[in-house]
Amino acid sequence: MSVQNFLKVTPIDHVAVHEKVSRFNTRxxxxxxxxxxxxxxxxxxxxxxxxxxxxxxKVKQLCQKARQxxxxxxxxxxxAAVCVYPRMVKVAKDSLKGTKxxxxxxxxxxxxxxxxxxxxxxxxxxxxxxxxxxxxxxxxRGAFLQGEYNxxxxxxxAIKEACGAAHLKVILETGELHTYENVRLASDxxxxxxxxxxxxxxxxxxxxxTQPVTLVMLEAIRDYYYETNKMIGMKPAGxxxxxKQAIQYLVIVKETLGAAWLNPDYFRFGASSLANDVLKxxxxxxxGMYQGSDYFSLD
Amino acid sequence: MSESKTNxxxxxxxxxxxxxxxxxxxxxxxxxxxxxxxxxxxxxxxxIDGKFVKPTKGRYFKxxxxxxxxxxxxxxxxxxxxxxxxxxxxxxxxEGEWSRISAKTRAKYIYRLARMLQERARxxxxxxxxxxxxxxxxxxxxxxxxxxxxxxxxxxxADKLDYAFPGKKPxxxxxxxxxxxxxxxxxxxxxxxAPALACGNTIVLKPAETTPLxxxxxxxxxxxxGIPHGVINIVTGAGATGAEIVNHKxxxxxAFTGSTKVGKIIKRSLAGTDKKYTLELxxxxxxxxxxxxxxxxxxxxxxxxxYFNQGHVCCAGxxxxxxxxxxxxxxxxxxDRLETLIVGDPLDKNTDIGAINSRQQFDNINKYLxxxxxxxxxxxxxxxxxxxxxxxxxxxxxxxxxxxxRVVQEEIFGPVLTVQTFRTADEAVEKANNTPYGLASGVWTxxxxxxxxxxxxxxxxxxxxxxxxxFDPTSPFGGYKxxxxxxxxxxxxxxxxxNLK
Numbered sequence: 001m002s003v004q005n006f007l008k009v010t011p012i013d014h015v016a017v018h019e020k021v022s023r024f025n026t027r028x029x030x031x032x033x034x035x036x037x038x039x040x041x042x043x044x045x046x047x048x049x050x051x052x053x054x055x056x057x058k059v060k061q062l063c064q065k066a067r068q069x070x071x072x073x074x075x076x077x078x079x080a081a082v083c084v085y086p087r088m089v090k091v092a093k094d095s096l097k098g099t100k101x102x103x104x105x106x107x108x109x110x111x112x113x114x115x116x117x118x119x120x121x122x123x124x125x126x127x128x129x130x131x132x133x134x135x136x137x138x139x140x141r142g143a144f145l146q147g148e149y150n151x152x153x154x155x156x157x158a159i160k161e162a163c164g165a166a167h168l169k170v171i172l173e174t175g176e177l178h179t180y181e182n183v184r185l186a187s188d189x190x191x192x193x194x195x196x197x198x199x200x201x202x203x204x205x206x207x208x209x210t211q212p213v214t215l216v217m218l219e220a221i222r223d224y225y226y227e228t229n230k231m232i233g234m235k236p237a238g239x240x241x242x243x244k245q246a247i248q249y250l251v252i253v254k255e256t257l258g259a260a261w262l263n264p265d266y267f268r269f270g271a272s273s274l275a276n277d278v279l280k281x282x283x284x285x286x287x288g289m290y291q292g293s294d295y296f297s298l299d
Numbered sequence: 300m301s302e303s304k305t306n307x308x309x310x311x312x313x314x315x316x317x318x319x320x321x322x323x324x325x326x327x328x329x330x331x332x333x334x335x336x337x338x339x340x341x342x343x344x345x346x347i348d349g350k351f352v353k354p355t356k357g358r359y360f361k362x363x364x365x366x367x368x369x370x371x372x373x374x375x376x377x378x379x380x381x382x383x384x385x386x387x388x389x390x391x392x393x394e395g396e397w398s399r400i401s402a403k404t405r406a407k408y409i410y411r412l413a414r415m416l417q418e419r420a421r422x423x424x425x426x427x428x429x430x431x432x433x434x435x436x437x438x439x440x441x442x443x444x445x446x447x448x449x450x451x452x453x454x455x456x457a458d459k460l461d462y463a464f465p466g467k468k469p470x471x472x473x474x475x476x477x478x479x480x481x482x483x484x485x486x487x488x489x490x491x492x493a494p495a496l497a498c499g500n501t502i503v504l505k506p507a508e509t510t511p512l513x514x515x516x517x518x519x520x521x522x523x524x525g526i527p528h529g530v531i532n533i534v535t536g537a538g539a540t541g542a543e544i545v546n547h548k549x550x551x552x553x554a555f556t557g558s559t560k561v562g563k564i565i566k567r568s569l570a571g572t573d574k575k576y577t578l579e580l581x582x583x584x585x586x587x588x589x590x591x592x593x594x595x596x597x598x599x600x601x602x603x604x605x606y607f608n609q610g611h612v613c614c615a616g617x618x619x620x621x622x623x624x625x626x627x628x629x630x631x632x633x634x635d636r637l638e639t640l641i642v643g644d645p646l647d648k649n650t651d652i653g654a655i656n657s658r659q660q661f662d663n664i665n666k667y668l669x670x671x672x673x674x675x676x677x678x679x680x681x682x683x684x685x686x687x688x689x690x691x692x693x694x695x696x697x698x699x700x701x702x703x704x705r706v707v708q709e710e711i712f713g714p715v716l717t718v719q720t721f722r723t724a725d726e727a728v729e730k731a732n733n734t735p736y737g738l739a740s741g742v743w744t745x746x747x748x749x750x751x752x753x754x755x756x757x758x759x760x761x762x763x764x765x766x767x768x769x770f771d772p773t774s775p776f777g778g779y780k781x782x783x784x785x786x787x788x789x790x791x792x793x794x795x796x797x798n799l800k
Binding site: 010011012013015016017019020026027028029030031032033034036037040219222225226229250254255257258259260262 | 592593594
């Protein structure tokens with residue numbers, strides 16, 4: 001692997017990124033390819049609840065939804081993971097026993113990350129010891145904007161070490177990085193520091209995931225792959241609410257990175273309300289009729 | 300997550316040079332635009348003096364859908380007598396009603412055409428794709444909306460000509476003979492008709508013989524819009540019909556868009572006459588990518604520069620110059636991008652590259668691919684599936700080529716990009732300018748000062764920075780050297796249709 005110079009900015013043309021995204025959005029996905037996409041989207045979902053009022057009951061219900069998204073169609077794929085705070089990891093782990101669904105936990109003083117590194121490392125270790133299969137960490141955006149790239153790199157590397165066998169998703173919180181050049185640089189730092197996934201947002205600030213940001217990150221993943229042969233995963237999170245949006249994201253993945261990324265090992269949606277719209281569209285495609293929202297469980 | 304790595308081995312790269320696999324999962328189902336809305340007649344007559352009339356010699360020719368080889372319709376072949384009738388009608392209209400109505404009324408008619416074209420945009424887009432082979436994504440999103448935009452723009456100028464030429468008095472020319480090409484039939488029609496009308500002229504227009512359908516649909520609009528008889532006449536036919544227009548004694552102005560070869564013939568026949576003319580001819584656009592460019596976006600720019608409209612674009616960026624330090628990376632990314640271009644049915648909404656316009660052009664492009672290989676070029680084509688019938692050519696890169704090769708010097712007018720490298724900006728500019736053409740070029744760099752320096756040194760009518768093939772009615776367009784004479788579009792486009800006193 002070549003030595004990475006994080007001071008050399010990779011230029012990103014803002015206007016052209018937006019143009020490219022609107023070109024992707026002209027793709028017309030119909031019939032069987034739509035059904036395929038919807039099922040893919042469902043299987044890539046990280047069902048998420050990250051609220052101060054999360055309780056055992058709430059998390060258990062979410063896990064039930066993860067196991068069986070829509071009882072009327074038992075053959076549908078289950079989601080990829082359930083994403084919770086560290087204190088809820090054990091509850092989730094127990095509820096999902098016997099399934100292939102992973103438990104992901106946000107850690108590192110989510111969502112701000114404004115605690116000392118030692119505490120963030122402990123936070124991570126706690127979540128892993130409780131049974132988390134995946135850790136979603138946040139980077140220090142303040143330090144990044146101050147230009148302390150080495151610090152950001154070292155912190156990610158330290159958390160990666162604390163993860164042990166658990167997979168590490170690095171949240172860049174792109175809404176706070178402001179430029180696509182920053183998004184690109186933060187992606188490069190995260191991948192070189194050991195991220196298994198890079199993730200757009202915490203979902204706590206706006207804007208969360210956008211398609212242009214996702215494209216910039218996917219292109220960073222592509223360059224890293226060209227260079228190292230290593231596949232890094234991508235997770236847009238927050239703000240993706242409709243099945244139509246989800247399909248647009250999948251088109252971007254397919255035409256930027258290709259088929260190898262079109263599975264839950266390398267692509268995830270972080271979302272809380274997307275699942276029901278996807279389910280609704282699947283039912284519509286299979287039965288030819290729309291069903292009202294009350295036919296889909298709210299968890 | 301222990302089972303997570305099992306997927307990697309099952310994918311195989313799409314192309315020999317790429318690590319990425321764009322083919323083995325999730326094909327898009329066909330998403331054809333329904334052609335049910337469009338009613339195509341079996342036969343179209345000439346549009347002269349506000350009426351559809353049969354050709355004097357009673358001869359008709361067929362237009363073919365290049366995507367499937369089927370006949371679209373029959374069109375009348377206008378001969379000398381028909382052209383003469385059309386010019387006489389245009390003269391009568393010019394000297395009669397059209398010269399007496401107010402500029403404001405002229406504007407109203409042009410505006411009405413714009414509105415009617417917008418209302419029937421979908422029909423026109425489908426017709427354009429059926430007759431010419433271009434993907435519906437482009438005819439729907441580019442050709443037809445831009446054509447309407449041209450009418451809107453020039454409608455606005457019709458009663459403000461005095462402000463366009465301060466201190467001078469603009470006067471209309473008279474009868475304008477206009478000959479348009481097959482690559483953007485409707486758009487070129489609007490480039491020609493809108494400014495001519497705005498300036499108070501009357502028109503005899505001839506669409507290309509392979510793509511006359513939208514012009515004849517437009518003739519129906521002209522009729523429905525109640526535009527005075529004879530102001531717009533549309534005659535169909537091949538080169539001979541065009542020659543009749545060019546050589547007609549009572550035509551005051553010739554506007555031609557097409558090949559440099561024909562442009563030279565026209566210029567020769569106009570020598571010694573007092574006809575005004577504008578010629579918009581061929582090109583071999585240079586696109587220059589510097590090492591400090593936003594590479595992924597530059598690659599997308601290159602795709603738009605050369606594969607837009609199957610490369611049938613006179614201003615296409617067909618010669619890529621890429622700085623040596625990033626050449627391997629850019630070529631790799633281009634090859635991967637080619638794999639995601641969908642070639643096929645022009646009416647499918649997901650098609651990126653449609654059918655080559657005609658058998659003749661198909662043969663011509665293939666001839667150039669042969670020449671390239673003989674000259675030692677390395678050819679790379681994408682692996683996509685293409686339909687069995689119809690004229691389709693995969694997007695193509697020719698590397699290992701140089702300035703002395705014919706494929707670098709001559710206009711191919713197809714989805715074929717030549718790739719050369721350079722070391723310094725001076726070398727790039729020298730090579731870019733080393734061509735008999737000079738229509739358009741593009742520069743990709745993140746550095747603003749470099750854009751201005753290189754842009755001002757390129758001898759081309761249009762220089763795009765960090766983008767390509769962007770058109771707007773307000774912006775003038777035209778070439779240096781063998782790429783043409785005069786400008787179309789914007790304020791400059793008005794000057795071609797007036798005499799200034």
